[in-house]
Amino acid sequence: MNLKKHLKFKKQLAAQAGFSILEIIIVVAIIGTLMGVIVSRISGGTDNAKSGITDTKAYTLQSKLIQYQLANGKFPTTAQGLQSLITNPGTPIAAEEDTRDGWGNSFDYKLTNKGPLIISNGKDGQPGSNESLCFLNGKKLDCKTVEAGAPN
Structure with a gap:
């Protein structure tokens, strides 16, 4: 009798082995959601890094502009623009790469009555976009405010 019970139990286990289609769908949905979150964080992190690189390069350009002014x-x-830092008579103050933002686009430059204004057109490279970053006298400012209140 014990053998019969054992064989019956084995048949029941075999019938229940594996996952149901519903369980598989739930697991795939969870994995897909996690992958979406991870990919979005990684791509957002890249833009944040490039924005940080742009900030650093703009602050460095501000210093190089002061060197130009002293010389x-x-x-x-x-x-004349930022090109004058590269072609400075005597010793160049900056390299071509120094005049590019974190996305590889050239910085824009304007001499305003408040000082040198350095503008990165951001990821899309379009002037006046919401992604533009402005730096005036070593400070990062809102581009719309700066350009409206700082004529040449």
């Missing part, structure tokens, strides 16, 4: 008695004009 030449004035800041470069808007027309």
